[in-house]
Every structure is written in structure tokens, then in C-alpha cells.
Amino acid sequence: MRARGEAARRRTFAVISHPDAGKSTLTEALALHARAITEAGAVHGKAGRRGVASDWMEMEKARGISVTSAVLQFAYRDCVLNLLDTPGHADFSEDTYRVLAAVDCAVMLIDAAKGLEEQTRKLFDVCSHRGIPVVTFVNKWDRPGREALELLDEIEREFGLRPTPVTWPVGYAGRLRGLVDVREPERMLRYTRAPGGLHEAAEETLPMDVAAREEGEQWAQAVEELELLRADGAVHDQRAFLEGRTTPVFFGAAISNIGVRLLLDAIVDIAPPPGPRELAGGGSRAVDAPFSGLVFKIQANMDPSHRDRIAFVRVCSGVFERGTTVTRAASGRPFTTKYAHSVFGQDRSMVEVAYPGDVVGLVNATALRVGDTLYAGPPAVFPPMPTFAPEHFAVARPVDISRSKQFRRGIAQLDEEGVVQVLVSDVRGEQAPVLAAVGPMQFDVVAARMAGEFSAPVRLEALPYSLARATDAAGAAGLNRSRIVKGEALTRVRDKAHLALFPDRWQASNFERAFPDAPLEPLLAAHA
DSSP: OHHHHHHTEEEEEEHHHHHSSHHHHHHHHHHHHTTTTTSSOBBSOOOOOBOOOOOOOOOHHHSSSSSSSSEEEEEEEEEEEEEEEEEEEOOGGHHHHHTTOOOSEHHHHHHHHBOOHHHHHHHHHHHHHHHHOEEOOOOOOTSSSOOOOHHHHHHHHHHHHEESSSSEEEEESSOOEEEEEEEEEEEEEEEEEEGGSOOEEEEEEEEEHHHHHHHHHHHHHHHHHHHHHHHHOOOOOOOHHTTSSEEEEEEEEETTTBHHHHHHHHHHHSSSOOOOEEESSSSSEEEEEOOOOEEEEEEEOOOOOOOOOEEEEEEEEEEEEEEEEEEEEEEEEEEEEEEEEETTTTOOOOOOOOOOTHHHHHHTTTTTTOOOOOSSSOOOOOOOOOOOOOOEEEEEEEEEEEGGHHHHHHHHHHHHHHHEEEEETTTTTTTTTTEEETTTTTHHHHHHHHTTTOOOEEEEEESSEEEEEEOHHHHHHHHOOOSSSEEEEETTTTTTEEEESSSHHHHHHHHHHHOSSSOOOOOOOTTO
């Protein structure tokens, strides 16, 4: 009963978006409004101002872009919020997919000027596939952009989701006068932006008659648009939202902290708490069943002073208690949870107890891998996390051969984290592994982390392949002996799978004709 009651107080959600839509800024603004931080950081740090809590890696601070997911846990009202910030760039889709396996809801961020962009569409497809309800926040309404009704039409047309506004702008994009909470349409909320967005924007409530007098035509237009939407049935329906048929829509400006409080309240009021989790063999694990958890992320060197390794575990059922012994499903062996932390960006503190929906960081849990299930009591195995098909390949070699030991340790760690996939061949050997990535920016992360964290700078040599297929040992041997098919077969270190690499589809077809008995299976498409 304790697990069920505490689970009802949890909201575990991710913020997703196309790059540069303001995702990290919104994450920071949500933490600010929840009083989890006293000042909002800047994505591009200015003199005397810290960076955002969710972007803690040096590369993230330098580029102003999230390249790894981050966890922030904080209290708001009577709830505990577990906010998972995701990488916005398409090159890091695997990390985002893993995060979405650990949440119960997603906040989809849309740029008011650009509308739905490519990565937004792909991330929504993942949410739809996983049955994750989506809340929409139209950001940057304080800058020139498109019409509000036009954006709603685009959401419905592209996603087949019925948008149901919960807040509505008074004033067009670039000249925001205030917001109307659709649930209290007889008033307007007017905002005064704090300098630099460092603190919450001052919020003033104007009665309807005052708003009509002071805002005139802009107020009248907002009222008319809301009446039109109500007449068309665009009203929030909780059941339809949870079933993935509608998306509640909010408007605002994260960098100015405008409309953020209303979004935060909605996460508490309408986002679903943790529920039963699907099991790999069928059935589900109830939240009040004995403890179970999903390892969805591995991260090393978050604390440069200690160079440790953290496995992030989403508590799926029961009560997690530090120090108890649980079972790792993959091996059937016992695992002791001695060093357990609660995480807020890069900062962390010891945690004794956690409940469904919470994220626990297990320190130096070297036996754990991404996708692992931990459980107590009756066995539980959650569905495996897929590995995306890489499209970019490069041979990695240490710049300084005397640092070979550090080189091997660093490459192995990055493979375990899922930063890249590591492949080896009999020809090159383990001293020259092939790194496989969904996008080329992953190689930038490898180079930066190998030099900065493992003191083993690498030299990367691009390979002329863009297509990977799964085969077997016989197919791999045949490809490596063939003189008529251009390609190369390697073994993935993580699971010993044989991958056949080709420069294009035509060469893959040549392989199928030359080796008709060898399997050649497509891997999961990137961003699927």
C-alpha cells in the first residue's frame, strides 16, 4: 500500500523537442518555478551566470546543446517530479529513446515560428509507439512567429492528435500581451519579464472588463478564438489525453518564464502517475508488487573528482531501499544496492528509499548494462531496449600508444553507456575498434570525452560505409572473403552480434545474390 500511495504522488516525464526549440531553457524554468533552484541558468553561459542544471558536460556548456540525458528530481505542491531532460539533436536519438522507456508522460516543445520540425515528428512517433501521452508547449511566443490557430491545425494534421488548448495567448507571436487560462476565461494573466529571465516573471491578474479595456482588439480576438475552439469541441478531456487521442496545449516563453507555472501545475494535475509496467513475456508488473526497476542509462565521470560510474534505474514497482539485495534478471545473480543516490543534474545525494516513478543512481554498479531489469520477489523482465542501425563508421586509434590501457578502458565505458556502438574485426583487432554511430556528432562526444575524461586522445578514421545489416557467422566470414561484394563484417562487442557493413544498398543486394543462404536482416531504423 505504501508503494501505491507514494506512486500516486509521482510524475515522471521527459521534455522533448527539435534542437534549439528551448528544451533546456524550459527544463530550467520548470525547476525555477518549483523552487528547486533560486536562479535560472543560461544555455549559453554569460559572465557571472551559471549554466543550466541539466547541461553539465563541458561540451554541452561550450556548444549550448544537450548531448546526453539528465535527471532532475524536485518537489512541487504535494508531488515529487522526476524530470528527464533529453538530447535534442537527432544524432543522439538512442539516448532519447532510452529515456522515453523510463517516463509516463512527455512535454513536447514547439517553436512558435518554426512549428513542427523533423525531430519533433520523430520523437512524437516514439511516444505514440510507446503509448506515452503528450502535453504540448508552444514556446517563444514573445518572438515573431506563426498564428496560434495555424499551429493547432498543423498538430492535428501531422499527428492525428486533437489539440485542446489549456492556455491561450492574448496578442500575436512577438507581441504577447498575456495569457488566458481556458478554465478561468473571465480573467487575463499579464506578465512582467524579469531581467534576463533570471527569476520568475511577475504575474498580474486582470479581470475581464479591465483586460477588455486595456488590451482592446487583442483581448477581443483571443475571446473570439476561444469561443470558436469551444464550439469545435477542442476542450480538454482527461481520458482522451491518456489514451493518446488529444494533446493539451500551452503557450508561453520559457526564457522569460512566461506560462511556465501553468504548465507545471498541469503536469501535477493531468500527467499520469506511474502505473503497471509491461513485461517482456506478457502481462504486467503492478506498482504495489515487490521492487522492480529498469536500467535506462549508464553515465561515467559525472563527478570529475571521483571518476565513478552511475547506472540510472527507474523504479517501476514496490519500494526501493538502499542496501537491500535484489536480482539482476540478465544473469540471475544477486546485486547489492549499497551506494544509491538521488540525482539533480550533476549534483547528487544519498537516497535511502525510493518509490515507483523515482530515478535512483546506483554508483559503481559495474555489472549493470542499459536495458537490465532488477527485481525482488517474483521474477520480472522488462522488454529489451532496441539498438538503432548505425549509419556512420570510424576506426579509433590512440594518439599516444603509451595510453593504450586508458584507451581500451575509455572505449569500453563509452560502449557500455551507449554513446556509440563498438565493433571489432579479426583483421584490425581490439587495438583498432570500429565506432558505429547514428549521427556524426556522436564522434565529437567520443573525442571530447576520451581526451578530457580518460586522458587518451583518439584519432578517428572514417570508413566508407553507410548501411548496417545483421547476419550470422557464416555470412560474416563469406563477406570478408568475398572479392565481388564491397563491404566488411564485424562483431558488435556489446552482444557479439555479427554486422555486415556496406557502402550502399546495391552492395547489400550483391551480398544477398552471392550468399543466398546467409541471413541479412535490417536493424531498427534510427529515430524509429
